[in-house]
Amino acid sequence: MAKQIVKMTLNGQQIEQLVDSRTLLVHFLREQMSLTGAHIGCETSHCGACTVDIDGESVKACTHLAVQCDGSDVKTVEGLAEAGALHAVQEAFYEEHGLQCGFCTPGMLMRSYRFLQENPNPTEDEIRLGLSGNLCRCTGYQNIVKAVQSAAIKLQQKESATA
Amino acid sequence: MIPPSFEYHRPSTVDEAVGLLSSLGSEAKILAGGHSLLPMMKLRFAQPEHLVDINRIPELKGVRVVGDDIVIGAMTSENAVIADPVLNEKVPLLPEAAKLIADPQVRNRGTIGGDIAHGDPANDHPALALACDAVMTIAGPNGKRQVPASEFFLGTYWTALEESDILTEITVKAFPPGAGYSYKKLKRKTGDWATAACAVVIAMSGGAVSHIRITLTNLGPTALRAHEAESILMGQHVSDALIRQAAEQAMEICDPAEDLRGDAEYKTAMAGQMVQRAIHDALSKAS
Numbered sequence: 001m002a003k004q005i006v007k008m009t010l011n012g013q014q015i016e017q018l019v020d021s022r023t024l025l026v027h028f029l030r031e032q033m034s035l036t037g038a039h040i041g042c043e044t045s046h047c048g049a050c051t052v053d054i055d056g057e058s059v060k061a062c063t064h065l066a067v068q069c070d071g072s073d074v075k076t077v078e079g080l081a082e083a084g085a086l087h088a089v090q091e092a093f094y095e096e097h098g099l100q101c102g103f104c105t106p107g108m109l110m111r112s113y114r115f116l117q118e119n120p121n122p123t124e125d126e127i128r129l130g131l132s133g134n135l136c137r138c139t140g141y142q143n144i145v146k147a148v149q150s151a152a153i154k155l156q157q158k159e160s161a162t163a
Numbered sequence: 164m165i166p167p168s169f170e171y172h173r174p175s176t177v178d179e180a181v182g183l184l185s186s187l188g189s190e191a192k193i194l195a196g197g198h199s200l201l202p203m204m205k206l207r208f209a210q211p212e213h214l215v216d217i218n219r220i221p222e223l224k225g226v227r228v229v230g231d232d233i234v235i236g237a238m239t240s241e242n243a244v245i246a247d248p249v250l251n252e253k254v255p256l257l258p259e260a261a262k263l264i265a266d267p268q269v270r271n272r273g274t275i276g277g278d279i280a281h282g283d284p285a286n287d288h289p290a291l292a293l294a295c296d297a298v299m300t301i302a303g304p305n306g307k308r309q310v311p312a313s314e315f316f317l318g319t320y321w322t323a324l325e326e327s328d329i330l331t332e333i334t335v336k337a338f339p340p341g342a343g344y345s346y347k348k349l350k351r352k353t354g355d356w357a358t359a360a361c362a363v364v365i366a367m368s369g370g371a372v373s374h375i376r377i378t379l380t381n382l383g384p385t386a387l388r389a390h391e392a393e394s395i396l397m398g399q400h401v402s403d404a405l406i407r408q409a410a411e412q413a414m415e416i417c418d419p420a421e422d423l424r425g426d427a428e429y430k431t432a433m434a435g436q437m438v439q440r441a442i443h444d445a446l447s448k449a450s
C-alpha cells in the first residue's frame with residue numbers, strides 16, 4: 001500500500017526505486033541500496049553518524065524520509081572519492097589521524113565536505129561549531145579539527161592550481 | 164526505530180494542502196522539517212495515517228518585506244533565518260537566537276513555522292515570537308486569518324491552529340531604531356533545549372526605557388511574557404537594582420516542569436540569571 005516510486009540522483013547515478021513511505025533515508029541507503037557508509041548511531045538526530053548531502057545541504061538521514069528525496073541530488077560517503085582518488089577531506093582524516101574506531105567517520109567526512117564549501121577558510125572555532133552536530137566517542141576531536149584544517153588547505157591549493 | 168505506516172502526500176500549493184488536510188481530517192498531519200514530528204512518530208507518540216509534506220510549496224519559503232512588515236514564510240529553515248540579510252538588519256534577535264537552536268544539520272531541516280506550530284514550550288521560537296510581537300497568518304478551510312503571538316500559544320502542544328490549518332507566515336515589525344536585543348539560553352550542550360532562556364528587546368529614549376519585551380522559554384506550559392517585570396523597567400532609568408527586581412518579578416511567573424535538566428527551583432533560579440544577563444546584553448547593544 002503506502003509505496004511510492006522515487007527517482008533521485010544518488011552519488012551521480014540516476015536511480016528509480018519503489019519505496020515504502022515510512023522508510024527513513026538511512027535505512028533506504030543501507031538496506032535497499034547496499035550503501036552502508038552512512039551509519040546509524042543514535043537514530044534520534046543527535047550524533048550525526050548518518051549525515052549525507054541532499055541538494056547541497058548536510059542532513060541527518062535518520063530523520064528524513066526516503067520519499068522526500070524524490071527529484072533530489074543525494075551524496076553519501078561512497079560518492080566522495082572520484083576516479084579512484086580520495087577526496088581531500090578523506091586524505092586529511094587519514095593523514096591527521098582524524099579517526100580511531102571509525103564509526104563517526106562517514107558522518108564527519110560528509111559534514112566536513114559540505115562545511116568547507118560553506119566556509120572554505122574557517123577558524124578553529126568555526127570548525128568546532130560547523131561540526132557540532134557530529135559526535136565522536138574516541139578522538140577527543142583534536143585530530144578531527146586538524147584534519148579539517150588540513151583539508152581546507154588542500155582544497156585551497158587545488159582551487160588556486162586550477163584557477 | 165521506524166515510523167508507523169502512513170500515506171505520503173506532497174501538495175505544491177497552500178490551497179491544495181488545505182484541501183488535502185480538510186478531506187483527510189484528524190488522521191492527517193503536516194510534515195515540515197520533520198525534526199520534531201519524525202522522532203515522535205518513531206516513538207509512537209504520534210501515529211498519523213497521512214503525512215502532508217509541505218516542503219515543496221515555494222510560497223511558504225523565504226523572507227519578504229511588505230511595507231512596514233517583515234513576512235517570514237513558515238517553511239523558512241533555521242539556517243535560512245540565520246543567513247537572511249533583511250532579518251539580520253531589521254530583527255537581528257531572530258538570526259542570533261536561531262544559532263542557538265539544535266545543530267547545523269538540524270537547522271537545515273527544522274523550520275521556524277514547525278518550531279512555532281509544534282507548541283513545545285522547550286522550543287525557542289515561541290518566546291522569540293512573543294518578544295517580536297509576531298503575528299501568525301493561518302490558512303484553513305474557511306480562508307486566511309491572523310492571530311497575534313500573544314493569543315497563539317494556548318498550552319503544551321496546544322496552539323490556536325485547528326485541525327486542517329496551516330501556519331503560512333510569521334509577520335514581525337523592524338525593531339525600533341537603536342533597539343537592543345538579546346537571547347540568553349542556558350543549555351547543557353550543543354543541540355540541547357533550554358534549561359532556562361530569556362529574550363529581551365529594549366529601546367531607550369532620553370535615557371529611559373521606551374520599549375521593552377521580556378519573554379521566557381521552557382519555564383512554564385508555554386512560552387511566557389513577563390509583563391510585570393517589563394513594567395518595572397518601562398519608563399525608568401535602568402539600574403542594577405531595578406534589573407534584579409525585574410528578574411525576581413519574572414521568576415514569580417515561572418512554573419517549569421522538572422526533568423533531567425533540573426528541578427523547578429533550580430530552573431527558576433536560572434531563569435532569574437538569564438533575565439539579568441539578557442537585559443544587560445540588550446542594553447549594551449541599545450543606543
Ligand SMILES: Cc1cc2nc3c(=O)[nH]c(=O)nc-3n(C[C@H](O)[C@H](O)[C@H](O)COP(=O)(O)OP(=O)(O)OC[C@H]3O[C@@H](n4cnc5c(N)ncnc54)[C@H](O)[C@@H]3O)c2cc1C
Pocket residue numbers: 044045046192193194195196197198199200201237238263264265266269272273274275276277278280281285286287288324328329330331354355356357
Ligand atoms: C537534536 C535536536 C535538537 C533540537 N534542539 C532544539 C532547540 O534547541 N530549540 C528548538 O526550538 N528546537 C529544537 N529542536 C526542534 C527542531 O528545531 C524542530 O525542527 C522543530 O521543533 C519543529 O520544526 P520542523 O520544521 O522540524 O517541524 P515538524 O517536525 O515537521 O513538525 C512539528 C509539528 O508541527 C506541525 N507543523 C509543522 N509545520 C506546520 C505548519 N506550517 N502549519 C501547521 N502545523 C505545522 C507538524 O504537523 C507537527 O505536529 C531540536 C531537534 C532535534 C532533532
Ligand code: FES
Pocket residue numbers: 039040041042043044045046047048049050051060061062063
Ligand atoms: S543516527 Fe542520525 S543522527 Fe545519530
Ligand code: FES
Pocket residue numbers: 098099100101102103104105135136137138139
Ligand atoms: S572515531 Fe570512534 S566515534 Fe569517532
